[in-house]
Amino acid sequence: MGNYAIETVGLNFNFGNQAIVKDLSLQVPKGSIYGFLGPNGAGKTTTIKILLNLLKSPSDQVFIFGKEINNNRIAILKRVGALVEQPAIYGHLSGKENLINRCILLGIKKSKASEMLALVGLTDAADKKSAKYSLGMKQRLGIALALVSDPELLLLDEPTNGLDPNGIIEVRNLMIELAVKHHKTILVSSHLLAEIERTATHVGIINKGQLLFQGTIDELHQLSKPMLEIEVDDTEKAAALILESGYEITGQTDKKITIPFTSAQESATLNALLVQNGFKVSSLYQQRKDLENLFLDITKTN
Numbered sequence: 001m002g003n004y005a006i007e008t009v010g011l012n013f014n015f016g017n018q019a020i021v022k023d024l025s026l027q028v029p030k031g032s033i034y035g036f037l038g039p040n041g042a043g044k045t046t047t048i049k050i051l052l053n054l055l056k057s058p059s060d061q062v063f064i065f066g067k068e069i070n071n072n073r074i075a076i077l078k079r080v081g082a083l084v085e086q087p088a089i090y091g092h093l094s095g096k097e098n099l100i101n102r103c104i105l106l107g108i109k110k111s112k113a114s115e116m117l118a119l120v121g122l123t124d125a126a127d128k129k130s131a132k133y134s135l136g137m138k139q140r141l142g143i144a145l146a147l148v149s150d151p152e153l154l155l156l157d158e159p160t161n162g163l164d165p166n167g168i169i170e171v172r173n174l175m176i177e178l179a180v181k182h183h184k185t186i187l188v189s190s191h192l193l194a195e196i197e198r199t200a201t202h203v204g205i206i207n208k209g210q211l212l213f214q215g216t217i218d219e220l221h222q223l224s225k226p227m228l229e230i231e232v233d234d235t236e237k238a239a240a241l242i243l244e245s246g247y248e249i250t251g252q253t254d255k256k257i258t259i260p261f262t263s264a265q266e267s268a269t270l271n272a273l274l275v276q277n278g279f280k281v282s283s284l285y286q287q288r289k290d291l292e293n294l295f296l297d298i299t300k301t302n
C-alpha cells in the first residue's frame with residue numbers, strides 16, 4: 001500500500017438501489033499521471049467524489065496515502081487538491097484576486113497567488129476579470145486554486161471538457177509539468193482516450209462502475225500490437241508445430257491461431273511451413289486495433 005497515493009479495495013457505492021460503483025480496486029502509484037477513463041455515466045465523477053469524501057464510502061475500502069479516508073478525513077484532504085465539475089471562480093474578481101481570496105481562506109501567505117499564476121501561465125492575465133477568461137484559462141485558474149495549498153495529489157475531473165485544441169494542449173502541458181517538475185500525483189478523468197494517451201503514465205478504464213483495465217500506458221499499448229490470425233484446419237497440431245518452430249502464440253480457438261505479427265515475409269514463411277507439413281491454411285491476416293478502437297471494444301463488450 002506504501003507506493004500508492006490512492007488505493008480502493010473492492011469499493012462499492014449505490015445511489016438508492018442503483019449500484020454505481022462495483023467492486024472497484026484502483027491503484028494509483030505515487031508520482032503517476034493516472035488517466036481515469038470511461039464513457040459518460042461510467043461512474044468517474046462519483047468515484048472522484050468518494051475519493052474526496054464528498055460521498056461517504058463504506059469503511060476500509062478507500063485509502064489515500066495509505067490511510068483510510070473516513071477516519072483520517074482532515075489530515076488527508078489537506079494533502080489533496082481537486083477540480084470537480086466547474087471551478088469555483090468569482091467572475092467579478094480577477095484571477096489574482098480569486099487566488100488571494102483562497103490564500104486568505106487557507107491562511108497561506110498572499111504571495112502564493114502570484115506564484116500559482118505563473119505556474120499555470122496566467123501572469124499576463126492576472127488582473128483581468130476572470131469572467132472574461134477563455135474556458136481554457138478558467139480551467140487553468142481552477143487548477144491554480146486547487147494548487148494553492150501545495151497538495152501532493154491532484155484530482156481533476158474532465159479538466160479538458162469543452163476546451164478548444166489550444167486549451168487542451170495548455171492543460172495537458174500543465175499536468176506534465178506538475179508531475180515531472182513538481183512531483184505531484186495526478187488522477188485525471190476523461191471519456192476520450194486520445195486526451196489521456198499523451199500525458200498518462202497509468203490508465204484505469206471503467207464502464208458501468210466496473211474496472212475493465214488497469215495498468216501502465218505501455219501495457220495498454222501492448223494490447224493494441226498487431227497480430228497475425230491464422231485460420232487452419234487442425235489448430236491443435238498446427239499450434240504444436242508453430243511453437244516448435246520458435247513462434248509465440250497469444251491466442252487459440254478451434255478455428256484459428258493468433259501470433260504477434262512481425263513482418264509480411266515472416267507471415268509467408270509461416271504459411272509455407274504449415275502447408276509443407278500438410279495443414280490447410282484457409283486464411284492468414286494481420287489484425288491491428290488502434291488504441292481508440294481498443295478502448296471502445298473494452299467499454300462496449302461489458
Ligand SMILES: Nc1ncnc2c1ncn2[C@@H]1O[C@H](COP(=O)(O)OP(=O)(O)OP(=O)(O)O)[C@@H](O)[C@H]1O
Pocket residue numbers: 015020038039040041042043044045046047191
Ligand atoms: N446524485 C445522484 N443521484 C442519483 N444518481 C446519480 C447521482 N449522481 C450521479 N448519478 C448516476 O450515477 C451514474 C454515474 O454518474 P457519474 O457522474 O459518476 O459518471 P461519469 O463517469 O462521471 O460520467 P460523465 O462523464 O457523464 O460525468 C450515472 O448513471 C448517473 O446518472
